[in-house]
Amino acid sequence: MSDGGTNPFLCSFGFPVAYRVMCACNGHRLSCNCFLCVFFLRGMCHARQKLLRVVPCRFFGFASALIIIIFIIFLFSSFTGICGGDSGDFEYSKKPHMTLRTRFESSDDVGVFSRLTNAYCLVTAGGSQNFYSVFEQELANHIPVVYTSIGGSRVIGRLTCGNRHGLVVPSIATDQELQHLRNSLPDSVKVQRVEERLNALGNCVVCNDHVALIHTDLSRETEEILRDTLQVQTFRTSIAENALVGSYAVVNNKGCMVHPKTPAQDMDEIASLLQVPVVAGTINRGNAAIGSGLVVNDWAAFCGLNTTATEITVVERIFQLRRDLGGDEPNLLQQLRDTLVDELA
Numbered sequence: 001m002s003d004g005g006t007n008p009f010l011c012s013f014g015f016p017v018a019y020r021v022m023c024a025c026n027g028h029r030l031s032c033n034c035f036l037c038v039f040f041l042r043g044m045c046h047a048r049q050k051l052l053r054v055v056p057c058r059f060f061g062f063a064s065a066l067i068i069i070i071f072i073i074f075l076f077s078s079f080t081g082i083c084g085g086d087s088g089d090f091e092y093s094k095k096p097h098m099t100l101r102t103r104f105e106s107s108d109d110v111g112v113f114s115r116l117t118n119a120y121c122l123v124t125a126g127g128s129q130n131f132y133s134v135f136e137q138e139l140a141n142h143i144p145v146v147y148t149s150i151g152g153s154r155v156i157g158r159l160t161c162g163n164r165h166g167l168v169v170p171s172i173a174t175d176q177e178l179q180h181l182r183n184s185l186p187d188s189v190k191v192q193r194v195e196e197r198l199n200a201l202g203n204c205v206v207c208n209d210h211v212a213l214i215h216t217d218l219s220r221e222t223e224e225i226l227r228d229t230l231q232v233q234t235f236r237t238s239i240a241e242n243a244l245v246g247s248y249a250v251v252n253n254k255g256c257m258v259h260p261k262t263p264a265q266d267m268d269e270i271a272s273l274l275q276v277p278v279v280a281g282t283i284n285r286g287n288a289a290i291g292s293g294l295v296v297n298d299w300a301a302f303c304g305l306n307t308t309a310t311e312i313t314v315v316e317r318i319f320q321l322r323r324d325l326g327g328d329e330p331n332l333l334q335q336l337r338d339t340l341v342d343e344l345a
């Protein structure tokens with residue numbers, strides 16, 4: 001099909017190369033621009049044989065080269081963030097969306113030994129190195145993973161509360177631990193020690209980057225420190241008639257999971273306070289202490305090894321940890337109910 005001026009290299013090599021590059025990159029989380037180019041290339045590759053019958057090969061060869069160049073430009077822009085969306089959106093798109101199961105020594109209470117936010121992750125010092133490695137392997141390229149203790153204790157998840165704006169620790173935290181945290185966390189994260197009778201702050205507070213639900217008996221001084229350090233609105237409430245809101249609820253900026261026996265009316269109230277959808281559920285094969293068995297941020301979750309596949313599905317749906325599980329809130333909640341019904345059937 002070639003003539004004297006035809007470039008056979010472009011005709012026979014251009015589209016196959018473009019297709020191979022596309023396939024190699026298709027496993028990455030590319031931007032919308034790159035996906036548009038990928039699907040366009042795919043369609044062109046399927047139509048290649050028909051087009052070659054009616055389009056001069058010379059023109060087709062140059063067109064294939066042009067499309068390859070456009071594809072490379074879009075691919076580059078997807079990874080550098082120079083086109084479409086701000087840098088914050090680009091950074092978010094690069095993060096892996098995932099739910100991982102792990103265990104601290106013989107315990108599935110992941111939330112007792114870790115604290116996860118959008119800006120940092122705390123993992124207990126001492127004990128299982130494998131536990132720390134799971135967090136470090138998945139998160140270290142995106143946020144700092146800090147090895148620490150609080151007052152010499154390993155139950156750091158139950159003693160601390162925090163979000164991307166700050167971290168609040170109880171008075172038992174030593175000066176050395178406090179300095180270590182301040183040196184290890186991003187400069188934008190404020191670390192504050194608080195004098196509070198109810199010093200298991202992780203059991204008494206559950207928060208995202210905007211709102212905190214707190215134990216009804218926390219002191220006014222502690223509440224004020226939480227507002228200032230975490231930059232949140234605070235609401236005193238209980239979950240399933242239990243004041244330990246941090247033990248029986250987990251929340252990120254997209255959803256909230258609460259104790260399975262939480263009344264529907266209370267769930268509606270919590271949803272109105274947090275401005276995110278709320279669902280009742282369990283973790284670690286039926287454990288109602290969700291806060292002890294699960295940590296989440298806006299793009300990752302870690303739970304105990306005993307967590308069932310159905311429980312993980314509920315976690316990924318309510319916290320929107322998988323992009324293919326998006327959708328409006330009514331449909332999302334109905335899907336969650338259907339999942340739980342299937343589990344109980």
